Structures are given as structure tokens and as C-alpha cells.
Amino acid sequence: MAMANNKTHCFTCNKEKITFRCEGCSKRFCFMDLAEHKQILNDELNHIINNYDQFKQTINERKQNPSLIKQINQWETNSIEIIQQKARDCREIAIKSSQTFIYDIEKKFNNLSEQIKEIHKENEFNEIELNYLKNQLIEVTQELNNLSKISIQQDSQLFINEISIISSIKKSKFTFSLSKLHQ
Known part of the structure; x- marks a missing residue:
């Protein structure tokens, strides 16, 4: 009785061996190269996780100490100093x-x-x-x-530079579902 030939070419080593199909990329790998392919995928996942963690840290830093608030605080301090000097x-x-x-x-x-x-x-x-x-x-x-020969006269023109917040940020809908990738 002849043995069935289940061998195909491995994508990595290009040798004819028993191969296993990767569901993600649809390529076939021998047992040794499949383990290496899995390690490459794990490394990529870890890289994505590191990028995610860095992004999350950046978000937390901006929540705690946003530069816009610093600018507003500086405007307030400068304005108060100008008013105090004018009052003196x-x-x-x-x-x-x-x-x-x-x-x-x-x-x-x-x-x-x-x-x-x-x-x-x-x-x-x-x-x-x-x-x-x-x-x-x-x-x-x-x-x-x-x-009343000495009185205070108030000028109707702005004494302190007025500030306002201008935002060109549009709210976007960003929905990510892992289940859609597996369909």
C-alpha cells in the first residue's frame, strides 16, 4: 500500500514538507517555520501593544497637564499683572x-x-x-x-486682550470590532 503524499512546499523554506495553513495570511508553513511565523506575529502584536500603551500614556499626560490650560493660566496671570500695575x-x-x-x-x-x-x-x-x-x-x-473734581473714568475699549477658544476638531465616529475582522 502506498503512502499518501500530504506534502506541499513551505512558504518560508520552500521545501516540500508536511505544511500547515495560516488562517491569517493563507500561506502554508512547515512545523518549524510555522513556529517562527507565530513568533513574528507575536512580536508584531507586542509592538502594537507598546504603541497602544505609549498612546494611552500620552492621553493621560495631556489630561493631567494640557497645554491649552497652561496658556489660559498664563494669560490670566499676565492680565492680572497688567491690571494690578494699572491699579498701582x-x-x-x-x-x-x-x-x-x-x-x-x-x-x-x-x-x-x-x-x-x-x-x-x-x-x-x-x-x-x-x-x-x-x-x-x-x-x-x-x-x-x-x-468730585477727582474721579475715575473708565474706558469702554478693551484694556486686557480677550482670549477665546477656537476648535476645528470635528467629532468622528471610530468604531473598531475585532469580530468584523474574522468574518
Whole structure:
């Protein structure tokens, strides 16, 4: 009885041997080369797994410390510094203006006080002079009470550069099913 010849050529060594068909690539391999082919496939799978892990790590890093948030935080810090500097400048101007304003009123008041002392000392005065002194005192008092000569003016134009988020990302549907590959 003759033995049936089940031998075909191996894809790798090209020798006529008993071969086994790989379902993935449909090539036939001898037992030794099939093991090597399986190892190559395992190496490729491990490479894909490493790429997957690296990608996953990149996603986690971006979740924890995204550069857009850093940029927004930097904009906020810069804007606050600009506002604080402007506020310091305005405070300084307000203090100097108020001091100058009060100094001028105090000067007028002291001048008026000297006139009153002089009139009182000489004891020579009449209704016209008394009305003049009274009106001057009222005027200086009103000036002191009317600090509206110094006020804040707000500009309607933007003082801080405004930022906004612009995204050109379109949501895509990405569905991957391993079961579709085996059909």
C-alpha cells in the first residue's frame, strides 16, 4: 500500500514538507517555520501593544497637564499683572492729586484764617467784610466737600486682550470590532 503524499512546499523554506495553513495570511508553513511565523506575529502584536500603551500614556499626560490650560493660566496671570500695575499707577495718581487738591484748599483756608485774625486783631470790620469772609469760608468748605473734581473714568475699549477658544476638531465616529475582522 502506498503512502499518501500530504506534502506541499513551505512558504518560508520552500521545501516540500508536511505544511500547515495560516488562517491569517493563507500561506502554508512547515512545523518549524510555522513556529517562527507565530513568533513574528507575536512580536508584531507586542509592538502594537507598546504603541497602544505609549498612546494611552500620552492621553493621560495631556489630561493631567494640557497645554491649552497652561496658556489660559498664563494669560490670566499676565492680565492680572497688567491690571494690578494699572491699579498701582492710578492709586499713585489719585493720592498725589488728592494731596495737591487738599494742599490748595488748605492754602486758601490758611489765607482766609490770616485775614480773619487780622480783622479780629484790628477790630475794624463791617458787614461787607464779614459777608466776604463768610462767603469765602463757605466756598472753601464746599470745595473740600466736593472731591468730585477727582474721579475715575473708565474706558469702554478693551484694556486686557480677550482670549477665546477656537476648535476645528470635528467629532468622528471610530468604531473598531475585532469580530468584523474574522468574518
